[in-house]
Structures are given as structure tokens and as C-alpha cells.
Amino acid sequence: MNLDAFQQLDKVIHEKTRLAIASLLAASPELSFTEIRDNLNLTDGNLCIQLRTLQQAGYIAITKTFENRRPRSTCALTAKGRRAFSDYIGILEQIVRQNRPN
Amino acid sequence: MNTNWAEDNLSLIRTLMERASIYRRALAPIMIAAGVIGTTAAVAGLSLRLDAPSQFLACWIGAAVVALLSAFALARREAIRLREAFWSPPARRVGLALLPVAVAGVIAAFVESDPARLAGWWLLIYGVGLHGAGFFMPGGVRRLSWFFVAAGGVALGWGACSPHVIMGLGFGGLHLAYGIYLYTTRSRPISL
Numbered sequence: 291m292n293l294d295a296f297q298q299l300d301k302v303i304h305e306k307t308r309l310a311i312a313s314l315l316a317a318s319p320e321l322s323f324t325e326i327r328d329n330l331n332l333t334d335g336n337l338c339i340q341l342r343t344l345q346q347a348g349y350i351a352i353t354k355t356f357e358n359r360r361p362r363s364t365c366a367l368t369a370k371g372r373r374a375f376s377d378y379i380g381i382l383e384q385i386v387r388q389n390r391p392n
Numbered sequence: 393m394n395t396n397w398a399e400d401n402l403s404l405i406r407t408l409m410e411r412a413s414i415y416r417r418a419l420a421p422i423m424i425a426a427g428v429i430g431t432t433a434a435v436a437g438l439s440l441r442l443d444a445p446s447q448f449l450a451c452w453i454g455a456a457v458v459a460l461l462s463a464f465a466l467a468r469r470e471a472i473r474l475r476e477a478f479w480s481p482p483a484r485r486v487g488l489a490l491l492p493v494a495v496a497g498v499i500a501a502f503v504e505s506d507p508a509r510l511a512g513w514w515l516l517i518y519g520v521g522l523h524g525a526g527f528f529m530p531g532g533v534r535r536l537s538w539f540f541v542a543a544g545g546v547a548l549g550w551g552a553c554s555p556h557v558i559m560g561l562g563f564g565g566l567h568l569a570y571g572i573y574l575y576t577t578r579s580r581p582i583s584l
Contacts, residue, residue: 309401313408329408379405385398 295385302347303378307332307340312367312375315350320366341365349374418470419533420574425462427568429455434560448507448555452514455563456497486525493521507555509548515562516544536570 303312310330314321321329327337344350349371353364367375433455436442442451496517504510519540526534543562547553 306404310404310408313405316405317409379402382398382402386402389398 295381295388298381300374300378302343302349303374305340305343307336308344309378311337311340311344311365312349312371312378315365315367316372316375320353320364323363323365326365344371347371347374418467420571421466422463423567423571423574425466425571426459427564427566427571429459429462430562430564430567431560432564434556434564437556437559438554442556443507443554445505445507445510448510449501451556452511452559452563453501455559489525489527490521493517496521508553508558511555511558511562512544512547514544515540515547515558518563519544532570532573536566539566 303309307330311326314326314329323337323341326332326341327334330337332340341350341352345352348368350365351368353366355362355364433451437448437451442448497514500510500513500517504513519537519542521537522540523534523537526537540562543558543566547558547562
């Protein structure tokens, strides 16, 4: 395996749960906390931690609103996050290509 | 060094991106609409005594067309609202998976003259098709499909019931119940 390519992988996105969250958000303009949690079968606490990590890296934006007097948090990939996700996929594809038997 | 993880990650990304696509989020209103249309058709069929095979066919083929158009309109509205592609690859797969169901339903209408048995066949065929399409949709759809299969089986085995009641409880009731379930489970309050 090309170690250079592996080292280029964004460690924030590479973690399995955060990768899953980024994948969901990459396919949708925004998703609610509940939708992400239910789709990935995560606990509230775990999802909060992973979202905070992504938010601190500047990869997602979290908006808090109220719907029928209930708090609703929605998450969306930022431009930086979208670029990081796209780069991550590019590196993965490169790794797979390089290791595919001719 | 083993690089299967890279392929696994790409596969996970593909699956999750498909899962987040538009038609899934439009599923609750689509199910509610189908349920309301099914229930209304059953009430209309019973109250207007549309018992002759041709009347039963007209009533339920009409209901199916209205339900289909409503589903398209709801999914399209959601796609426009979120500026997403309506006819996405997963939506195409769902459509293709359900296409044989529509064909089988039409064939059943031609070969089965007893409305009560036809209602049973329709529910059975729809359940089978929904199960196939359910592999590109939330897991709950596949569970729902088994209820359609069971309802179809019961209707075919029992057969001593009004076909409008069978379709109302099956097509109307099951869609409505699943739609309500989707609405209630997705509106739980959460604060980050």
C-alpha cells in the first residue's frame, strides 16, 4: 500500500462514525440531528461528540431552530467540509487503484 | 498490506449517500397520502356499492393512479425544496424494482375475475415488490412489505370479505399506519 497516500488521509474524516456522518451530509443539503442519529443508529452522546469534532474542524455547520416549540438542530457540510470529503474520497480511490491487481 | 478497508470505506460512503437521498425523506408524506387515498377509495367503494368487478377495478385502478401521481408530486416538491435531483440513481432503482409489480398487478386484473381474490393477489404482489424495493429504502419498508404479504395471504385464504374492506385495510390502513409511524418517530425532540 502507498503509505504516502495513507498519510494524506484526513484523520478527522477517516474515523468511521465521522465518515458516515460526512457521507450522509454530502448527499443532502442538511439533515437533522434525529435523522443522522437514526440513520447511523448512534446514541445522542456519541453523535454530539462526533458532530463537535467535525464542527471544530470547520467541516460542518450546526443550526439550532425551533419547530412546534421543540428544539431542532440541523447539520450541513461547509464548503471546507465538502472539499475535505471530496479529497478523502479521491485518496481512497487512489489507494484502491494502486493496489488493484493488473 | 491489506487495502480492503479502503474499498469498504468507499462502499460505506456510497451506501450512506444513497440512504440520505431525497425520496427517503419524502417517504412519510407519501405513505400518509397513499393511506388516505386507499381509505377514501374503500369508503367510496362501500358506500357507492361498487361491487361489480368492472366497478371494483375502476375504483382501485383510479386510486392507484392518484396515489402514484401524489407520490411523484410529493417527492418532486421535496426535491425542488432541497434543490436535489429528483430522478437520482437510488430513486431509479426503487422505480425499476416496483415496475414488475405494476405489470403483475395489471396481469392479475385480467386473469382474476373475483374482486375479493384480486384484492388478495394485489396485496401479495405489492408486498413482494415492496420487499425488493425496500433494499434501497429504510429497513422499515421491508418489514412493512411482510404485512402486505400477510394481508394478501389472509385475503386469499379467507376470501369471505368485501374486496373494498380488504383493500381499505391493506392498501389504505398499512400505508397510513407506516406513515404515522414515520412521522411520530422522526419528530422526537433533540437538543445538541
